[in-house]
Amino acid sequence: MKLVVYCYLSMIVLGVQAWPTVKRSFELYPGAAMPHTEHRIADCMHVASEPGDYIFKKSAAAPPAAPLAVLNFNRDATLLELEAATSAQLEAAAAAATAAESVCGLYVIGEPDTIVEITMKHYDVNCESGGLMAFVDGWELNGEYFPSIKDHHRLLEDRVFEFCNNNKQWPRFSNKKFFRSSQNAALLQYRIPTRGSFVANVRFHKISQPCNVLVQDTAAVYQMSNFGHARNCTLSALFPAAVSLGSLRIGGKTVRAQEKVNYDCHQYEDRLDIGGSAGLDTTGMELASAVCGATTELGPEQAIFCGVTSVRLVSTGRYQNQAAVIVRKADEHDLDIATLLCAL
Secondary structure: OHHHHHHHHHHHHHHHHHHHHHHHHHHOOHHHOOOOOEEEOOOOEEEEOOOEEEEEEEOOOOOOOOOOOOOOOOOOOOHHHHHHHHHHHHHHHHHHHHHHHOOEEEEEEOOOOEEEEEEEEEEEOEOOOOOEEEEEOOEEEOOEEEOOOOOOOOOHHHHEEEEOEOOOOOOOOOOOEEEEOOOOEEEEEEEOOOOEEEEEEEEEEEOOOOOOEEEOOOEEEEEEEOOOOOOEEEEEEOOOEEEEEEEEEEOOHHHHOOOOOEOEOOOOOOEEEEEEEOOOOOOOOEEEEEEEEEEOOOOOOEEEEOOEEEEEEEOOOOOOOEEEEEEEEOOHHHHHHEEEEOOO
16 A cells, blocks of 8 residues: 555656656757747738738727817917818718718738638627628729629629628627638628728638739739630730730631731731720720731730730630730830820
């Protein structure tokens, strides 16, 4: 019996002595946990290109004071001064109300061969107060969308998903939501009139067959291909750009057998349209050239002076179309190679 008690006490003592060593062994690896990045959203139009949690919080704003209550005037104050001060306060109150009702957005953009994943880890956006959030498969700006309706395989109503908190709903459900885009661009819109907050986790996933691409680099080479599918794939840069072709293989054998690349292929169904537009919607973009044929040589540069420069690969699915497109930001020195000047 004494031997059993002694062994038991020995185990307790050894355990107490060993615990600090075990504890220190965990402290040797402080970086063992997965890295976690947090970003605070401060601007109404916030552009994001890094993974992590994007956090927004709006506290309830104090109601504007009555215009006359804060005026400190004496008997000598003129009626004109009183009216001017009152008008200024009313304008400030109206501006504050407009700002409260404004729709803001988290504009997410990734590498050309990625799609965007957004997980709503938390959102407190009250439906009753007029609060609303929306995920957009692509970007929206001034009522225009990228990719355009003709370039996207989904209907516009299927690309926009609206949501908010219904505090009257019972039982309460988890407000965690999960979205994925079809290209390297996605948008999280929000309207929070009074108070609210949200935490959106952004991740990027590689894909093997990118189609529509929103450009974030001011100078880069992009590979465009239809991968044998009947579809339109558009590359758009949100700036005036100089465009050249590094290699090309578009159209059937008769077109590719021509001695040189054809820059006037409007009559062909399979072609590469180069042009520009004032906004995001490239449906009615102005054309500078329509290219088809085959070459492995670097083609001439052409400058597109528009708000948005776009290169659209139009494919019927009968041919394997592909092109290497070189895009760089254009400046005043490129005016001599300009093929399109959009109206301001």
